[in-house]
Amino acid sequence: MKGTKYFCFIFLMAFSLLANPGFSQSKVSIIPQPQQMVVLKDSFALHQAHVVLPKDRKALRVADFFIDAVKQQTGIDLNADKNSNTINFNYSKEIKESEGYEIEITPKKINITAKNDTGLLWAVQSVRQLIPVGPVIPANTCSNVYLPCLQIKDAPLYKWRANMLDVCRHYFPLDYIRKHIDMLSYYKINTFHWHLTDDQGWRIEIKKYPGLTKTGAWRKEANDAVYGGFYTQEQVKEIVEYARARNITIIPEIEMPGHCLAALASYPELSCRKIDFEVANYWGVINDVYCAGNEKTYQFIEDVLTEVMALFPSTYIHIGGDETPKYRWKQCPACQKKINDENLKDEAELQSYFIKRIEKFLHSKGRMLIGWDEILEGGASSDAIVEVWRGEEKAKEAIANKNKIIQTLYIDSPLSSLSLSKTFDFNPAVNDKSEFVLGAECPLWTENVTEFNADYMIYPRLQAFSEAVWNGKTNYHDFLSRMKYHYFLMDKMGILYGNEDKSMYDVSIQYLPVQKCWKLYEHHGNNKLSIHYDLNGNTPTNTSPAFSDSVIIEKPGKISVAAICEKSSSIPVLFKLEVSVATGLKPVFKTECHKNYNKGGIYGMTDGIAGTMKYGDGIWMGWWGDDLDMYVDLGSEKSISYFQINAMQQVQSWILLPSFVEFFISSDSINWQKLTTLSHTVSDQDLKPQIYCFSYQSPQAVKARYVRVMAKNYGKLPEWHNGAGGNSWVFCDEFVIR
Numbered sequence: 001m002k003g004t005k006y007f008c009f010i011f012l013m014a015f016s017l018l019a020n021p022g023f024s025q026s027k028v029s030i031i032p033q034p035q036q037m038v039v040l041k042d043s044f045a046l047h048q049a050h051v052v053l054p055k056d057r058k059a060l061r062v063a064d065f066f067i068d069a070v071k072q073q074t075g076i077d078l079n080a081d082k083n084s085n086t087i088n089f090n091y092s093k094e095i096k097e098s099e100g101y102e103i104e105i106t107p108k109k110i111n112i113t114a115k116n117d118t119g120l121l122w123a124v125q126s127v128r129q130l131i132p133v134g135p136v137i138p139a140n141t142c143s144n145v146y147l148p149c150l151q152i153k154d155a156p157l158y159k160w161r162a163n164m165l166d167v168c169r170h171y172f173p174l175d176y177i178r179k180h181i182d183m184l185s186y187y188k189i190n191t192f193h194w195h196l197t198d199d200q201g202w203r204i205e206i207k208k209y210p211g212l213t214k215t216g217a218w219r220k221e222a223n224d225a226v227y228g229g230f231y232t233q234e235q236v237k238e239i240v241e242y243a244r245a246r247n248i249t250i251i252p253e254i255e256m257p258g259h260c261l262a263a264l265a266s267y268p269e270l271s272c273r274k275i276d277f278e279v280a281n282y283w284g285v286i287n288d289v290y291c292a293g294n295e296k297t298y299q300f301i302e303d304v305l306t307e308v309m310a311l312f313p314s315t316y317i318h319i320g321g322d323e324t325p326k327y328r329w330k331q332c333p334a335c336q337k338k339i340n341d342e343n344l345k346d347e348a349e350l351q352s353y354f355i356k357r358i359e360k361f362l363h364s365k366g367r368m369l370i371g372w373d374e375i376l377e378g379g380a381s382s383d384a385i386v387e388v389w390r391g392e393e394k395a396k397e398a399i400a401n402k403n404k405i406i407q408t409l410y411i412d413s414p415l416s417s418l419s420l421s422k423t424f425d426f427n428p429a430v431n432d433k434s435e436f437v438l439g440a441e442c443p444l445w446t447e448n449v450t451e452f453n454a455d456y457m458i459y460p461r462l463q464a465f466s467e468a469v470w471n472g473k474t475n476y477h478d479f480l481s482r483m484k485y486h487y488f489l490m491d492k493m494g495i496l497y498g499n500e501d502k503s504m505y506d507v508s509i510q511y512l513p514v515q516k517c518w519k520l521y522e523h524h525g526n527n528k529l530s531i532h533y534d535l536n537g538n539t540p541t542n543t544s545p546a547f548s549d550s551v552i553i554e555k556p557g558k559i560s561v562a563a564i565c566e567k568s569s570s571i572p573v574l575f576k577l578e579v580s581v582a583t584g585l586k587p588v589f590k591t592e593c594h595k596n597y598n599k600g601g602i603y604g605m606t607d608g609i610a611g612t613m614k615y616g617d618g619i620w621m622g623w624w625g626d627d628l629d630m631y632v633d634l635g636s637e638k639s640i641s642y643f644q645i646n647a648m649q650q651v652q653s654w655i656l657l658p659s660f661v662e663f664f665i666s667s668d669s670i671n672w673q674k675l676t677t678l679s680h681t682v683s684d685q686d687l688k689p690q691i692y693c694f695s696y697q698s699p700q701a702v703k704a705r706y707v708r709v710m711a712k713n714y715g716k717l718p719e720w721h722n723g724a725g726g727n728s729w730v731f732c733d734e735f736v737i738r
Contacts, residue, residue, distance in 0.1 A: 027148070029485035030129045031463050032188060032470035033478075034154035042107045043146040046070070046131070049085035049110070051078045058117035059089045065245065066124045073131055074143050085109060089120055099190070100155035103127065105147055119155075121247045122188055126152065129186075133488050158428060160406055160439025161469045162191035162251070163462065165454075168198035168262075169283065169446040171229035176451050177239055183459075185246035187466040192243055193318060193441060195253045196231075199261035199280040203230045204252070204311075208303050209267065216262035219279035222613060227281075236311045251370065252312045256301060257290040257354050258324035264288055270297050272332035282689045283447045284652025285323045285722055292354045293334030302361050309365055316385065317362055321355055321371035327720035345378075352378030359384055370406070373398060387441065392430065399436045407440040411461050412449060415498050415525075423464040424476050440469050452496075452563075452570050456504040456526065459490060459497035496526055496565060505529060505563045507573045508618060509553075511607035513584040518553040518577060518608070524563060534560045539572050553577065556608065576610040581640060581737040582632050582707070583608040588669075590629040597622030597731070605645075606632060611733035613689055615648055615655055623713060625727030628658070631669060631708035632735065640665075640702060643675070644695040644736035645709050651687050651721070655729040658711035661694040665704035672708060684718060695736075707737055 028039055051063050066087075067078045078087065087110040095102065101119035103126060104111040112123045130147045163184055165172065172180075184192060196204045202216030218228035231239070243250050264270060265277040272291045280286060290297045305317065326347035329335040339350050352375075359369040359381055370385040373394040380386070382402040388395045389408045398405045407428035411418065428440040442465045449457055460483055467474055490497050498504065505524035512519055522531040531547060532540035537558030545551075553559060556577040563570040585606050598604070599621050611620040621628075634640075643663040648655055660679045664672040676696045694711075714728045 028130065028150065029482040030126050031479070031482055031486060032467040033474045033482070034126065034152045035471060036151075036153040038151045040105075040149040040151070042149040044105050044107060044110060044149060045085055046074070046145040046147055047076050047143065048083050049076075049078060049087055050080050050083040051087045052089075054089045056091070056117075059091065059120060061245070062117050062120040062124060063089050065121065066127070069124070069128055070131070073128070074145050076143070076145065088112065091115065095119065097155035099159070101126075101152075102154070103150070103152040105149045105151075107149060110147075118247055121185075122154070123152075125186055125188060126154070129485070133485060133492060156188070156470045157472045158437070158439030158469045160191060160441070161189050161466065162193050162406070162439070162441035163189055163458075164193035164195055164253075164441055164443035166195040166198070166444060166446040167203050168195060168201040170450045171201065171203065171227075172451055172454070173229075174231070174235060174239065176454075178242055181239070181243050181246055181248055183462070185243075185248055187463055188247075188470055189462070189466055190247055190249065191251060191441070192248050193251045193253060193443070195255075195443075197253070197255045197262065198259045199286050200283070201228055201230075201279060202262040202266065204236060204254075204308070205230060205232045206304050206307050207233070208307065209300070211266035212263060212304075214266070216266040216279060219262075219281045221281050228279075233307070233311055240312060249314050250312055251314050251316050251318050252308050253318035253320055254301075254304060254308055255320035256358065257292055257351065258285070258322065259320055260290055261286050261288060264290075267300065270294065270300055272328040272335060280687075282650070282652075282687070284650070284687070285325060286652070286687055287325045287327050287685070287720060289324055289328060290354075291332060291334060292329060292350050293332060293336070293338035298357060301358060305358075305361065306365075309367060315366075315368055316370050317367050318370040318387075319355070319358055321351075321375040322373075322389075324351055324374065325720070325722060326351070330720075348378035350378070351375075352380065355384070356381055376401065376403075385438065389443075395430045399430060399433050402436075404436055404438050405430070406438050409440060409442045409465060410445065411442045411457055411465070412445045412447075415457075415461075415503060418461070420460060420464055420499070421476060423461045424468060424479060426465065426468045427472070428469065440465075450571060452565075452568050453504050455495045456498040459495060460486065461498070494566075496528060499525055505531065505570070507531070507561045509559070509575050509577075509609055511584065511603060511609060513603065515552075516584060519550050520547070520553055520559065520561065520575075521550045522547065522561070523549075526565075528565050529563045530565075531561065531563055533562075536560075537574060540564070540569070574612065577608050578610065578734070578736065579608055581634060581638065582606045582735050585632045585634070587630045587632050587735070590631070591623060591626050593621045593628075594624050594729075605630060605733065605735040607734075609734065611646065611648065611691070611731075613691065615650055615653060615731055620648060620731045620733045622655075622729050622731045624729050625713060626730075627713050628709070628711040628730055628732050630735070631664075631666075631706050632737070633669070634705050634707065634737075637667065637703050637705045640704060640707065640737055641698040641700070642695070642736070642738040643698075643707070643709070644693060644734075645711065646733050647692050647694060647711060648690070648731040648733075649682060649686065649692065650689045650731075651684065653729070654717065654721075654723055654726070655731050656684055656714035656717075657682055657692055658694075658730050658732075659714055660712050662710045662712075663696055664708040664710070665702055666706040666708065667704065669706045675702070684714065685720070707735075709735055 090113045092113045095115040101114040101123035114120045202212045206212050213230045217230040262279045265279045329347045355375050373388045386398040386403045387406045409426050508521045532544040534540045534544050537560050540562040542564050556579050559575040560572045562572040649657045662677050663675045666672045678694045713730045717723045
C-alpha cells in the first residue's frame with residue numbers, strides 16, 4: 001500500500017510555524033475526548049520524525065494514510081528516514097476492545113498501539129487533532145510542528161456510531177460525499193447510512209432495471225425544471241472503498257414496501273393500481289406502495305438487493321419499512337388474496353410477511369436486515385435490527401421482542417429545538433437493557449436541506465453527537481473549550497457550520513398599512529453569507545442588490561430572495577405581492593384561525609402577500625376542523641366585480657381544499673347577499689401539493705361596503721388517510737377584491 005494516496009478533503013491546507021511550546025491538558029482538543037488521557041510537560045518534534053513502516057499490510061495502509069494526512073496538513077514528509085524521532089504502529093493482544101487504541105508520545109517517539117487496524121486508524125485521527133491549526137504557509141514548505149507528550153487509552157462506549165444522509169429529497173454530488181466521509185472518520189463515526197431510494201428519487205444504478213435511473217432518478221419540479229441525479233455502480237464502489245479506508249462501513253437503504261414512488265414511476269406494474277405515476281416533487285407519506293400480493297414485486301426487490309449486496313460488503317442492509325399506508329392493500333384483490341393464502345390476520349400482518357420474507361432472503365445471502373421501528377407492526381423477527389425514531393416506547397417494544405436497536409437523533413431538526421447542549425446530552429441508553437442497544441445514529445433528512453446548508457445542520461452537532469456516543473461522560477463546558485480548535489479548523493475548510501440557537505438564515509415579509517408598502521426582513525446566523533434579492537422574480541446572484549436586516553419594497557410584483565456564499569447559493573424564496581381594494585383593510589373573522597397559523601398580524605388575509613407552496617411559511621392562515629368565515633369593510637360603498645381567495649391542498653399534512661367557497665356582499669354587515677358558490681373537481685386523493693384559486697367575475701359590477709368570504713372545511717379525514725376520522729385543515733390566503 002506504500003505510496004497510495006488517500007486524499008483527505010479536510011486538510012487541503014497548511015499550518016503555522018510554532019516555537020517549541022509547553023502543553024497542558026486544557027490545550028489538547030481531541031473530539032471525541034479519549035476515555036483516559038494524561039498530558040505530560042515535554043513535546044515531540046513532528047518535523048524531526050519518520051514513520052517506521054510496519055510489515056503488516058493493514059497496518060501499513062494506516063501508516064500510509066497518516067503520512068499522506070500529515071503531508072497535506074503541514075508539508076512534513078514522514079518518509080524521511082534520516083529524521084531521528086520515530087512513529088511506530090503496533091498490534092497488541094492486551095487491548096481487548098476491537099476499536100480500542102493506546103497512544104504514547106515521548107520526546108523521541110510516538111507509539112500507536114491497537115488490537116487491529118481499526119484501532120490504529122482511530123489513534124491516527126486523534127494524533128491528527130494534536131497538530132496545531134494556524135495561518136496558511138506557502139505550499140511545499142515544512143513547518144516546525146510540536147505535539148504534546150501524553151498517554152491515551154481509549155475505546156468507544158457504543159460500537160454503532162452512525163450518520164444518515166438522505167440523498168433522495170436532494171441529491172449530493174460525489175465530492176460532497178467524500179468530504180462528508182472524511183469528516184465522519186475524523187470524529188470516529190464508523191457507520192454511514194446512505195438513504196438511496198425514496199418517493200422523490202432513486203439514486204443508485206441497478207443494471208437489471210435501467211428504468212430506475214432513467215425515470216426514477218429525475219423529477220419535475222413545480223417550476224417545470226427537471227431535478228435529480230444518481231450514482232453509477234462504479235461510483236458506489238469507489239465511495240465504499242473510500243469509506244472503508246477511513247474505518248467507515250456504508251449501510252445502503254433501499255426503501256420498501258412504502259416510500260417507493262420513484263420505483264413505481266419506473267415500473268408501475270409493481271403497484272396495486274398499475275397506473276402511470278410521476279416521481280414525487282413533494283414530501284410526505286404517499287398511499288401508493290409496492291403491491292405485496294404480486295410475486296413480481298418480490299422478484300424485483302430480490303434482484304435489486306442482489307446488485308446492492310454486490311456493491312456493499314456490509315453485514316447489514318437497511319430496508320426502511322417505515323410509513324407504509326395500508327389503504328391500497330385493502331383495495332387490492334392480489335393483496336387480499338395473499339392475506340388469505342398466507343392465513344394472515346390483516347394488512348399489518350401482510351407488512352410483517354413482506355418484511356420477514358425479505359429478511360429471509362437477506363439471511364440466505366449472509367446479511368442482516370435493519371428497518372425503522374414500523375417493522376414491528378404485525379410482528380417482527382427478533383433477528384432484525386430496529387432503528388428507533390418514534391421514541392422510548394418503540395425502543396422498549398423492540399427490546400421486549402429481543403431486537404437489537406439503534407437510537408436516533410434527527411439533526412435536520414431546527415437548531416432552536418435541538419441545540420448543541422441537547423445534542424451533547426443525548427443518551428442512547430434504555431433503562432438497564434444496554435445489551436440490546438447497539439448505539440445511535442444522527443440522520444439528516446433533506447426535504448429542506450441541500451448541499452448549501454447541509455453543513456450548517458450537521459456541525460457542530462456532529463461533534464457533540466460523536467462525544468455522546470464515544471465517551472458519554474464528559475463536561476459540556478470542557479467540550480465547548482475544545483470546540484474552539486474545531487471551529488477554527490472548519491473556518492479554514494470553508495465549512496458553513498451552525499451554532500446553538502440561530503438558523504442559517506430566515507427571510508420574512510410584512511405589509512405596512514400606513515405606508516402602503518412592504519418590508520422585507522432577513523436574519524442570518526453566519527457572517528460568511530450575504531442576502532440578495534431580485535424584484536422581477538429571477539434567481540438572485542452575487543451581483544443582485546444585497547441587504548441586511550430589512551429593505552422596503554414599494555411596488556407589487558415577484559420578489560426573489562437568496563443567501564449567497566461565494567459561488568454557492570440557497571434555494572430562492574419567492575414572494576408574490578399584489579394590490580387590490582382589500583389590501584391593507586383590517587379583516588373581521590367570524591371564526592378564529594388556529595393560533596399556530598395566524599399569519600402573525602391582524603391584517604391576515606389582506607396584506608397583499610400570496611402564500612407560497614409551504615404551508616408553514618407564515619403567510620397562510622389555517623383552520624382546523626372549522627370553516628374560514630371573514631369579511632372586510634371597504635369604508636364606503638364601492639363598485640366591485642371580481643372576488644378571489646386561494647386555498648391549499650397538501651393531503652399528507654391533513655390539508656384539503658374546502659368543499660366549496662362562497663362570496664357575499666352587504667351594506668350593513670348584518671344582512672348578506674350571496675353572489676356565488678364555487679366548488680372544484682380536485683380529488684381528495686390527489687397528493688400533489690397545490691394552490692387552487694377560487695375566483696368569481698360578476699357579469700355586472702355590484703355595489704357594496706362589506707364583502708365576505710366563507711370557505712367550507714372538507715370535514716373528517718377519509719378512511720384511506722393516515723389520520724382517518726380526524727379533523728382536516730383548511731388553509732387560505734389573500735382575499736382579493738377588484
